[in-house]
Amino acid sequence: EIFVPALKAAAYHKDLQVIADLPAVQDVTLYETGDVDLPESSAIVSVEVDGDHFAFVLEEMMDPSDHIVNLSSTRNQISVSYCCISNCVRVLSDEPGSSTPLSVGGLDVDGQMVFLFKGERYAMQSPELPLADHPFARMTYGAWKHLHPHGKVCLPNRLIPEYRVDPYSPAPGRTFKTAS
Numbered sequence: 001e002i003f004v005p006a007l008k009a010a011a012y013h014k015d016l017q018v019i020a021d022l023p024a025v026q027d028v029t030l031y032e033t034g035d036v037d038l039p040e041s042s043a044i045v046s047v048e049v050d051g052d053h054f055a056f057v058l059e060e061m062m063d064p065s066d067h068i069v070n071l072s073s074t075r076n077q078i079s080v081s082y083c084c085i086s087n088c089v090r091v092l093s094d095e096p097g098s099s100t101p102l103s104v105g106g107l108d109v110d111g112q113m114v115f116l117f118k119g120e121r122y123a124m125q126s127p128e129l130p131l132a133d134h135p136f137a138r139m140t141y142g143a144w145k146h147l148h149p150h151g152k153v154c155l156p157n158r159l160i161p162e163y164r165v166d167p168y169s170p171a172p173g174r175t176f177k178t179a180s
Contacts, residue, residue, distance in 0.1 A: 011128075012120065026070050028071060033149060038141050043141075046138075050075050053150075054153075068080070069081075076134075088125065112125070
């Protein structure tokens with residue numbers, strides 16, 4: 001289901017201007033820092049999971065279908081969410097091995113993303129959302145690369161040729177080497 005107009009406020013969110021049910025991205029590729037040709041000034045979300053460091057490129061999360069990206073490890077299930085309208089980030093964790101049914105559930109009247117979780121809609125910053133907040137930091141890719149030279153860059157799989165060009169990028173021709 002994509003977009004349907006308006007829904008009145010409920011217990012965990014304000015009135016919605018857009019209703020959606022866009023599931024989180026489950027299919028991601030992890031790139032070595034040296035394999036990504038990304039401007040140093042690119043905004044990223046830095047997340048540590050089980051001692052490993054990951055960068056989620058905010059520009060890659062601008063499309064509504066990429067607003068929530070899941071990353072699974074043996075001990076954690078992490079959902080990184082980004083609302084480009086309100087410029088808000090929230091990182092959540094769920095039980096290990098679970099497939100967090102978190103989706104983009106819409107957009108409220110204040111321009112804030114709304115989650116859809118187990119049939120209930122929650123404002124992006126709702127404390128009632130029954131998932132744990134996971135620590136994160138916002139920074140530039142250059143700063144992150146300096147701090148975590150052996151970290152991984154997490155990108156949703158949209159195009160997978162030998163080199164891919166991001167169709168949403170304002171910098172035409174920016175490429176990423178595919179994982180081997």
